[in-house]
Amino acid sequence: MTESKPTRDMLKAYDPQKVEAPLYQMWMDGGYFKPAPGEGREPFCIIMPPPNVTGELHLGHALTATIEDTLIRWHRMLGDPTLWLPGVDHAGIATQNVVEKQLAKEGVDRHDLGREQFEERVWQWVRQIRSRISTQHMRLGASADWGREVFTLDEGPQRAVRETFHRLYNDGLIYRGERIINWCPRCQTALSDLEVDHEETKGSLWYVRYPLLDGDGNVTDEYLVVATTRPETMVGDTAIAVNPADDRWRRIVGRTALLPVIERHVPVIADEAVETEFGTGAVKVTPGHDPTDFEIGKRHGLPEIVAMDKEARMNEHAGPLAGLDRFEARKVILADLERMGLLEKRVDHSLAVGHCSRCDTVVEPIISMQWFINMQPLAGPAIAAVRDGRIEIIPRRFERVYMHWMENIRDWCISRQLWWGHRIPVWYCGDCGGQIVAVEDPAECPKCSGKTLEQDPDVLDTWFSSGLWPFSTLGWPAATPDLRYWYPTAVLETGYDILFFWVARMIMLGLYDMGDVPFRHVYLHGLIRDAEGRKMTKSRGNVVDPLDLTEKYGTDAVRFTLATSGTPGNDFRLFDERLESSRNFANKLWNAARFVIQSMGDEAVGMPQEGRTVAERLDWPLEDRWIVSRSIRVAAEVNQLLGDFQINEAGRVLYDFVWSEYCDWYLEMAKVRLKDGDTSPLPILAYVLQKSLRLLHPIMPFVTEAIWQHLRGHVEGLEDALIIAAFPLGEEELDPAAEEDAGALMDVVRAIRNIRAERGVDPARFVEAYVSADGTRPVLESGRQIVEVLARVRPLRVISNAKDAPSTQVASAVLSHAQVIVPLAGLIDIDAERGKLTRQLHEAQGEVNRLQQKLANEQFRSKAPENVIAREEEKLAVARSRVEGLEGRLAELG
């Protein structure tokens, strides 16, 4: 293709707002987000957790997008066929609530509109939000294959839902029945156990007397005291229960008590579930309004009385309480009991009250006809999949959490009395009363051919369709090539807060429908908190819009911050300072590139052709060998870290390499030659720069691509776009000798700078310096110019013996491989100098002693691995030479 000469005038500061949108467009136009075939390489697929259509994306989504995009871009650059499949979730109850709130502002409720119109109203909302969500993802740089975006209510997923329901039903795993469920009186629907948040609440425990009856049903003087936190549910009592092993109560088991207020006769029964320690050891049994009591009731065949309506108002079974709100009813019945002399006492008691996770209303346990999935048969294979490693959860500790939940799993109430969602694919025949479960809408009753069919009005829990997501998005139940190729997917990445809601169910349903796990790795990220460590919530008003951040700091800065602020599974706080530092990093990279490009002539620079082995690099200048070796090491580390999902560490390694090594040292070293008109560092500058861009691109796609496009006209052999450029693997040969030698050289520079700073030498002034360095002498000879320029030394005298340097009016430093002596007439305080050297000598001597002891230890000698011993010996040698050097310096001082 034709190389257009890109402009060399890069802006002085990186301006994200100028480059991001055009670059994203360029990637889209290039079709780079679509999977490319990769010969013999394993496909890499991530199904994006579908954001709810309840509103804008929040920081959690930005974190998800950053982590997933990083992995996706990395694999794409590795040459793997890579698919990131985006989607959106209809989010049944949550979305319905959002739209209902809007309606409330208009003074209407959904019943005023009717089901059809209400649904249309929700669809309007969905259309609006969906495009906003995709746009936001694009602003974050998400390289998802937008052409495949799926919505949970699309035809495909709808089909998957019906198919799965049908299969589960036929296998006897879905059933309909009257069970006690969690009812939200505000949302007016059943909830699953997971949708109930338990809040520790200070409440009361009331001790109520229940008179006992004699054999003829007459009230006696005897009574029984039961403790309850919910006196209003008394009206639904159908028994009193005590523990069968409780001697205090054994004699009254079998007798009958009189339920106060209602005056119902209830039996005293014995059941193991009753704790003898609690209250008086006797409890009221209310099967209609308490899960435990429901179980007791089943065991003893007790009547079940539901004494509340859908809004949790007391109903006709509540006697004198009928028509009262449940909390009002509590007050009334307590007053009645008090008046009747049946309220013995009240004590403080704290209890966990269930609240609707969507609207925070106190949930009412209530008996209701609902659809359930029998989970135990599904949980078994899902437990096995994690246990035998077919699925790995990162971090590993969540595997235990997962196991615990799975092993104690309870049936899942999947029906919701909502209008927004997947309608339950069950029809009831008006003629024969038959129940039809079908994938396609039935035209007539298969039993009686009746035509008056009515579909179940309820919808499914929104997580039912989410549970099918890894394969419903790929075409299941159709046997599509996509499904065959991409399933099981590689990684499922999401917050740990939806491990049970979503991850666990995908695993169970994936195994059930597909016969294979839905993904190999589950990566769980932590929650983002505000700078004070608080959870971000709308009510607290501390929610941060990720797009505000990208506007302020640039997308790459936001991504880098999110990617490096925390470790898998741990919450982290978001700080402005951190974002600033990330923004500065992007700018640093930009300016380093600007310098490199400006240093180049009109001729495109070729990068070093040789260099895979150290032998090919031996005649290069030391600093070139050093930075190239470091870049190889860093590339290898980054691949390793990304493979281990340690994105934060990978980011840190790259930050340090680019800033502290490439910019702070190599660029400055290269300038020494460049200033002399020597262009020989250019190929290395270009080589390390483009390599750094490749390595950073997955985390910081915009600034790296922007630089790449500038660089392309100046450097030969760069791919058209960084997004599809090859990722460096770091497989070339390392050059440890160069790394060590360059390290020694930098130590000398640092030591001289230190001396200058401590003595207050005028920064402009050149100083004379002596370096005695036996082993590193050739290094210093060849690096003389670097030391002279970077430490402002003139001249640098490399000597073989420290004694050959002046001994008066000098400042000195003893390094592991060299001694530095800087004559500074008039600036030296001998006492201070002596004090400093003496202190260092003490430290060094201590080090020598410690190492000597360690090495003299027979246990250590015999048990520690050889390389550890060798390293300790090397350390001892270094420490000894340092001691000698320091003693020498002190002797010179006199």
Added chain:
RNA sequence: GGGCGAUUAGCUCAGUUGGUUAGAGCGCAGCGUUGACAUCGCUGAGGUCGUAGGUUCAAAUCCUACAUCGCCCACCA
């Protein structure tokens, strides 16, 4: 009631099979603006790795207990 996480520099956090003198960012102190970057550079100060035991040649890292904070799960009504 069970379980999990955190506790490392002034602040926020890294530190993944136990093995240099425990690191970074920000902040702080001193110095520095003649062409990459003040969104910068140089130099530096700052930590008995929560406490107490234990295992080990060797512990921030493994084990036990405890403390503080946070979270999850749970049918003592």
